[in-house]
Amino acid sequence: xxxxxxxxxxxxxxxxxxxxxxxxxxxxxxxxxxxxxxxxxxxxxxxxxxxxxxxxxxxxxxxxxxxxxxxxxxxxxxxxxxxxxxxxxxxxxxxxxxxxxxxxxxxxxxxxxxxxxxxxxxxxxxxxxxxxxxxxxxxxxxxxxxxxxxxxxxxxxxxxxxxxxxxxxxxxxxxxxxxxxxxxxxxxxxxxxxxxxxxxxxxxxxxxxxxxxxxxxxxxxxxxxxxxxxxxxxxxxxxxxxxxxxxxxxxxxxxxxxxxx
Amino acid sequence: xxxxxxxxxxxxxxxxxxxxxxxxxxxxxxxxxxxxxxxxxxxxxxxxxxxxxxxxxxxxxxxxxxxxxxxxxxxxxxxxxxxxxxxxxxxxxxxxxxxxxxxxxxxxxxxxxxxxxxxxxxxxxxxxxxxxxxxxxxxxxxxxxxxxxxxxxxxxxxxxxxxxxxxxxxxxxxxxxxxxxxxxxxxxxxxxxxxxxxxxxxxxxxxxxxxxxxxxxxxxxxxxxxxxxxxxxxxxxxxxxxxxxxxxxxxxxxxxxxxxxxxxxxxxxxxxxxxx
Numbered sequence: 001x002x003x004x005x006x007x008x009x010x011x012x013x014x015x016x017x018x019x020x021x022x023x024x025x026x027x028x029x030x031x032x033x034x035x036x037x038x039x040x041x042x043x044x045x046x047x048x049x050x051x052x053x054x055x056x057x058x059x060x061x062x063x064x065x066x067x068x069x070x071x072x073x074x075x076x077x078x079x080x081x082x083x084x085x086x087x088x089x090x091x092x093x094x095x096x097x098x099x100x101x102x103x104x105x106x107x108x109x110x111x112x113x114x115x116x117x118x119x120x121x122x123x124x125x126x127x128x129x130x131x132x133x134x135x136x137x138x139x140x141x142x143x144x145x146x147x148x149x150x151x152x153x154x155x156x157x158x159x160x161x162x163x164x165x166x167x168x169x170x171x172x173x174x175x176x177x178x179x180x181x182x183x184x185x186x187x188x189x190x191x192x193x194x195x196x197x198x199x200x201x202x203x204x205x206x207x208x209x210x211x212x213x214x215x216x217x218x219x220x221x222x223x224x225x226x227x228x229x230x231x232x233x234x235x236x237x238x239x240x241x242x243x244x245x246x247x248x249x250x251x252x253x254x255x256x257x258x259x260x261x
Numbered sequence: 262x263x264x265x266x267x268x269x270x271x272x273x274x275x276x277x278x279x280x281x282x283x284x285x286x287x288x289x290x291x292x293x294x295x296x297x298x299x300x301x302x303x304x305x306x307x308x309x310x311x312x313x314x315x316x317x318x319x320x321x322x323x324x325x326x327x328x329x330x331x332x333x334x335x336x337x338x339x340x341x342x343x344x345x346x347x348x349x350x351x352x353x354x355x356x357x358x359x360x361x362x363x364x365x366x367x368x369x370x371x372x373x374x375x376x377x378x379x380x381x382x383x384x385x386x387x388x389x390x391x392x393x394x395x396x397x398x399x400x401x402x403x404x405x406x407x408x409x410x411x412x413x414x415x416x417x418x419x420x421x422x423x424x425x426x427x428x429x430x431x432x433x434x435x436x437x438x439x440x441x442x443x444x445x446x447x448x449x450x451x452x453x454x455x456x457x458x459x460x461x462x463x464x465x466x467x468x469x470x471x472x473x474x475x476x477x478x479x480x481x482x483x484x485x486x487x488x489x490x491x492x493x494x495x496x497x498x499x500x501x502x503x504x505x506x507x508x509x510x511x512x513x514x515x516x517x518x519x520x521x522x523x524x525x526x527x528x529x530x531x532x533x534x535x536x537x
Contacts, residue, residue, distance in 0.1 A: 157368025157434075159348075160329045161441055162357030163384045167392050171381050175372045 043220035055229040062206040065128050066192035073135025081143035105137035113204040124205025146180040186241040281307040281477050287337035297323045299501040311479045312492035320501040321481045325447045329360045358385035361438030365449040369422040376418040379405040382440025408436045428459040448480045
């Protein structure tokens with residue numbers, strides 16, 4: 001038993017070493033490169049405080065993009081997830097819907113952004129569209145997986161009354177999966193803010209546009225301003241979503257100990 | 262002789278119309294190797310309070326699911342009000358709202374309120390548009406509130422289901438079933454986890470409604486004592502077979518259909534359960 005474990009660990013280590021060789025991943029380069037990082041870090045400390053105004057404005061734009069993308073994306077993914085759930089549909093319905101969703105998910109958001117920049121031109125709208133696509137691909141998957149794990153008993157109990165499928169969705173599936181959907185929305189918004197921050201790299205609007213341009217011109221001090229703003233924003237959003245989660249989700253999941261006021 | 266000829270056809274037809282549920286040599290299997298039910302014959306008169314008693318895994322929950330079409334037998338025939346229970350049977354689908362079903366886990370929607378959970382029982386009567394937007398007619402809401410106060414939940418209509426105690430949850434599930442205006446009520450071990458006192462409160466609730474509405478109640482029990490107390494007919498299921506069926510009148514056992522046991526023996530067989 002132990003010997004077999006050792007063999008498996010040995011094989012994994014060997015594979016990592018072999019793969020590292022193939023991709024030129026050399027730890028020596030990493031340590032030799034550390035001084036370069038120190039130079040960048042030092043320049044970054046020379047923060048250009050005058051840019052904070054611009055940084056906040058572009059962060060605000062980024063948040064708005066992520067907000068639209070998340071809400072519209074979730075709105076589109078909700079009906080799709082109903083069609084993709086195996087416990088609600090026949091194979092002929094869920095299989096094609098799942099295939100489409102899988103195809104949508106194959107593209108990272110930055111590729112969607114490039115595609116939409118070509119389609120609608122440079123600017124935030126392309127970014128919003130990219131975020132929508134990415135959100136649809138992911139939330140629909142998370143949501144149909146949630147629907148499939150809904151307790152079979154309420155489904156059985158209510159469908160045995162002889163209700164229609166739409167009534168079953170409206171009165172069992174949606175209420176039972178709603179806390180998960182809220183949690184997924186928060187997660188997705190959080191994630192989309194971070195994502196949108198880099199969509200500027202391909203000209204799809206948002207704060208990333210500034211970061212990439214300042215880095216291109218070696219103005220690390222200016223780029224640092226924008227990175228600080230992203231960091232602070234993400235921390236704040238994290239904190240807010242934690243509060244929402246505590247208030248609405250944890251309670252209904254482990255509702256047994258909660259007594260009415 | 263003449264008199265007998267006169268009476269027998271009419272009494273015969275009376276007997277057949279009385280039978281609301283008939284199961285004939287019913288076999289079910291979860292896989293090809295083993296059977297959950299082995300050749301069950303059951304016939305239940307309209308208005309009976311019928312109890313099915315057996316230990317865990319004896320196949321008694323399966324019996325209920327066969328009666329409301331949630332499962333289909335691998336062999337044998339079932340008729341519920343002359344229809345074969347199957348969700349794909351259009352005629353049966355139209356009468357499904359007449360069968361109230363309370364699974365062991367109750368099947369409440371935990372994020373909906375007590376009132377909403379109860380109103381679910383009226384969904385088969387509600388139009389497409391109204392049900393999409395949760396627009397329930399005022400008389401249905403009043404009916405739901407009336408039923409809720411009957412089951413002892415008056416004033417708790419707006420509570421979310423997950424906030425309720427075990428006994429209260431059972432009352433909501435019963436209210437939902439009553440809201441269907443059922444002729445048959447199927448209940449799967451809904452009082453097993455309750456204390457003695459609460460269990461009897463719930464059972465009385467069902468017994469009252471059963472007499473008032475001429476319901477046919479089919480209740481699965483773990484506890485023989487409880488079955489003998491409330492049912493007029495008790496079937497005992499063991500390892501997928503019906504080993505005994507008895508009629509009960511007050512505290513007297515009036516007839517045996519299968520098996521050869523005395524009252525004493527029946528209680529002794531289930532003494533482990535009753536002590537609990």
